[in-house]
Amino acid sequence: MMTNIPPRSLSHVTDWVFDLDNTLYPRECNLFAQIDLRISNYVVEVTQLPFAEARALQKSYYREYGTTLNGLMHRHEVDPDHFLNTVHAIDYSPVSSHPDLVAAIRDLPGRKFILTNGDVGHARSVLKRLGDTDGLFEDIFDIRAMSYRPKPLPEAYKAFFAAHGIDAKRAAMFDDLEKNLLVPHQTGMSTVQVVAGADFTHDQVEAWELERTGGEHVHHVTADLAGFLRKLP
Template sequence: MSADLTHIDVWLFDLDNTLYPAESGFMGDVERRMTEFVVKVTGLPRDEAFALQKKYLAEHGLTLGGLMKHHGVAPEEFHALFHDLSLDVLAHDQPLLDALERLPGKRYIFTNADGFHAERVLAHLKLDHLFDEVFHVHSFGFAPKPDPLGFTRMIEAHGLDPVATAFFEDSERNLKPAHDLGMTTVLVGAHAPASAAPFVTHRTEKLAPFLAGARLKETA
């Protein structure tokens, strides 16, 4: 059955592995470059640097959080690592564009990446004109998802009503604070159908058909 989203007029989307499929492999390129940077900063062998990278991700919500706290890494230096990555593996998805266009109300990006990366990816996907604003890691003061503070800052910045908001994410744990605030949560990706988390409202392997089939609020 199609999802009932007739109460939604704010559409909040994660970016990476949500507005394009994880199967593209793009985030693998990001991760490899990140590991190389951790090796450079710490002097650790690659396998130990990768383990530390994942430890910081689990503890801080971002590898960057651990690098800032324990190694004095500047956010700008870290984010610049990814600004010249090839986007060739990311394909324009016309059905997704069409599905996004039919959504009534406001559309936002909510990403733990920086603004330059978000705008670059959205432009490559030809989706940049569809979003009212990008709320990125600098916008919420480095309180990354799933930190509830980042959600609170995003809601306050845009005057959002959580009950009228749907949040789409590929990371299950990032949906819990959204659910706790009253948002409708949608887990996206091949792993989604297997999720049994009580804070996930809807699950879909592919975003475009889910949005295309959803029941939406009627507009005048």
Template sequence: MIEALAHIRTWIFDLDNTLYPARCNLFEHIDRRMTAYVARLLDVDEVEARRVQKMYFHGHGTTLAGLMADHGVDPHAFLADVHDIEMDVLEEDAPLAAAIARLPGRKLVFTNGDKPYALKVLDRLGLGGSFEGVHDIHAMDLVPKPEARAYRSLCDAFDVDPTAALFVEDMARNLKPAKAIGMTTVWVDNGSEQAPGDADVSFIDYTITELAPWLDEIQEPA
């Protein structure tokens, strides 16, 4: 391990567009189902549904958080609906699995999605046995990243010392609260959707485009 990361004891990874490339467009299918859900809920056309969906995503961290706040949406029903997608665009990623396996210490997934969906994605990628646990939206008491409480709940649940932890994310804004509590931050800058006005990247320690090659790069040969 490179000297700058020798202190890391816990490796934390976002799920969507992080453990698989954004170019797979898996989340696009979820995105479309969220638009359709909003359209049915509010009885509006697709254009208006899309506007409302993105307003909630940017303003509340997730579309679900906004729908719960303003419309009392059942989170279980919503997540089951939008995650009902085919995953044939994902393939087993043996190089990534090997790189994660070589990391010294604990490995966790930290996602605004739910655990059943996360486990399906991990299995599809060949990462089903790669992580100690998944901290999902229910474990966060439905308070999503980038809310500070979400990060505290992760640390409390798994007894994580944030100053000895590293967090990898494709959403730059979700790294700011991690940095604030002492985590080392890694932004996967792969073209996935970002919140408006995310020009400040001073809280990002490493910017990468592909996860597996970077994990190989920071580790000494086995």
């Protein structure tokens, strides 16, 4: 992998790659909190552990395997389709229409993609809430397309690059989690961490999920994705 830090300017970028959850909508709307709770209950059903122990196991899998699903597949042989359909049976109304963000993404020069550890159905439900996103993204590259090998694993990015002929040195990755920006940085992508407001707290969100270490793999940080995109030259 390349280790050179790409230019901090994004004027060279021709492929724009966006995470979905807590990136294309603000973490503060707590949509993912619904999914998180459904995942906890799913782990309870699979393991028959008390809720607190199941939740601790869920977060352990999340950190070790990239997603709880990946951990459950390795340790408990769960059916991924059943898992994804169950945990995404949520209320999407907390995601507000955001025409400014949609317009800002549409105005970017080049191709736009979603790279998500969720699935296509979930992504489409979010996009419907954001506004007129028809034709906005070249592709939604989801957990199934990754063969269930999720970000931050190198295999996830490698599969995405190969599928769409991505030149990492001319691409930018937007994600809310620092750990998901390490491989993009190493491959030569420009990276942008999309964060919650400084005073955001939630009892379902662990400190590491909000981490901002200032590491060299994070080239830009913003709490306002639409505003950030609008300010690009």
